[in-house]
Amino acid sequence: MVIVMKPGATQEEIDRVVEKIRSFGLRPHVSVGEERVIIGAIGDESVIRNVPWEAMPGVDRALPIMVPYKLVSRQFKSENTLIRVGEDVVIGGEEIVVMAGPCAVETEEQILKIARAVAASGAKILRGGAFKPRTAPYSFQGLGEEGLKLLAIAREETGLKIVTEVMSDRDVELVYEYADMLQVGTRNMQNFSLLKELGKIDKPVLLKRGMSATIEEWLLAAEYIVSSGNHRVVLCERGIRTFETYTRFTLDLSAVPLVKQLSHLPVIVDPSHGTGRRELVIPMAKAAIAAGADGLMIEVHHDPENSWTGDGRQSLLPDQFDLMMKELRPLAAVLGRKL
Numbered sequence: 001m002v003i004v005m006k007p008g009a010t011q012e013e014i015d016r017v018v019e020k021i022r023s024f025g026l027r028p029h030v031s032v033g034e035e036r037v038i039i040g041a042i043g044d045e046s047v048i049r050n051v052p053w054e055a056m057p058g059v060d061r062a063l064p065i066m067v068p069y070k071l072v073s074r075q076f077k078s079e080n081t082l083i084r085v086g087e088d089v090v091i092g093g094e095e096i097v098v099m100a101g102p103c104a105v106e107t108e109e110q111i112l113k114i115a116r117a118v119a120a121s122g123a124k125i126l127r128g129g130a131f132k133p134r135t136a137p138y139s140f141q142g143l144g145e146e147g148l149k150l151l152a153i154a155r156e157e158t159g160l161k162i163v164t165e166v167m168s169d170r171d172v173e174l175v176y177e178y179a180d181m182l183q184v185g186t187r188n189m190q191n192f193s194l195l196k197e198l199g200k201i202d203k204p205v206l207l208k209r210g211m212s213a214t215i216e217e218w219l220l221a222a223e224y225i226v227s228s229g230n231h232r233v234v235l236c237e238r239g240i241r242t243f244e245t246y247t248r249f250t251l252d253l254s255a256v257p258l259v260k261q262l263s264h265l266p267v268i269v270d271p272s273h274g275t276g277r278r279e280l281v282i283p284m285a286k287a288a289i290a291a292g293a294d295g296l297m298i299e300v301h302h303d304p305e306n307s308w309t310g311d312g313r314q315s316l317l318p319d320q321f322d323l324m325m326k327e328l329r330p331l332a333a334v335l336g337r338k339l
């Protein structure tokens with residue numbers, strides 16, 4: 001249930017609604033908008049369905065939310081949410097924000113080289129895994145804290161913000177120290193203890209869609225983070241498992257406009273993992289923008305054949321990344337966006 005207050009409702013009127021929600025054993029969630037305050041009642045709605053909310057002073061109307069994800073739904077908040085990464089990067093507004101970098105941080109030389117190149121081409125955020133979720137336990141697992149330190153050096157030199165994956169609730173504190181945005185990978189989308197822990201921090205979370213997750217399950221994963229206290233969530237479509245084998249995953253671009261209808265959160269697209277093939281990355285990046293994506297995540301490596309993870313095949317070379325940015329700019333402009 002959401003209780004929409006009248007424009008200009010007083011603090012006292014808001015407090016009275018909050019108290020009433022609590023008195024039924026539900027959790028109030030106050031969201032202060034430009035014009036009015038909206039109060040969500042989180043928990044079993046059936047106990048408050050018959051409360052005459054509209055009779056309370058300052059209340060405009062009460063609306064049941066018919067979908068299982070509440071706080072992230074469009075019904076709860078109609079305007080798009082803008083998510084700030086660091087001081088000056090905003091996802092969900094006019095600008096299409098590009099995150100680029102290697103699959104994994106390998107060496108200082110590698111991350112600096114790639115960071116300089118993608119910054120020069122117009123990326124705003126540097127990606128790179130320090131904790132890598134690998135299918136086989138014998139594969140390179142990432143440099144851990146050493147990798148986070150190298151990302152911080154690259155940020156210092158280039159001014160790029162950092163997004164990097166956190167795989168366990170035990171690592172949230174450590175990754176938080178270095179990252180501007182914390183990534184939840186596809187394999188962890190339903191790691192509920194991780195999601196709850198990320199609900200306690202004040203930095204943005206990039207929530208990738210589980211490779212076998214429905215859109216509803218994905219939005220419910222976002223709801224875990226938001227309902228635990230952190231509203232800064234950006235969703236990332238990265239491909240799902242289908243019967244097709246010529247691509248690594250099937251990039252579900254219909255998810256972009258659909259999720260934007262269902263939720264107020266920004267949505268970005270990762271055509272690198274979504275296709276697994278370098279030659280498909282630029283066309284699918286274009287399609288993602290045309291479908292309304294608020295940003296892109298792109299793997300870039302200067303020496304993909306020798307990359308330490310298996311993702312060289314889907315990584316663009318720095319020159320190809322530069323070409324992609326050049327080709328995307330006029331497209332963004334036609335769509336009324338900046339890049």
Ligand code: PEP
Pocket residue numbers: 103129133184185186187208238273
């Ligand atoms: C990644 O971004 O490096 C990654 C492992 O992505 P995903 O979780 O989408 O496979």
Ligand code: MN
Pocket residue numbers: 103104273299309311
């Ligand atoms: Mn990768």
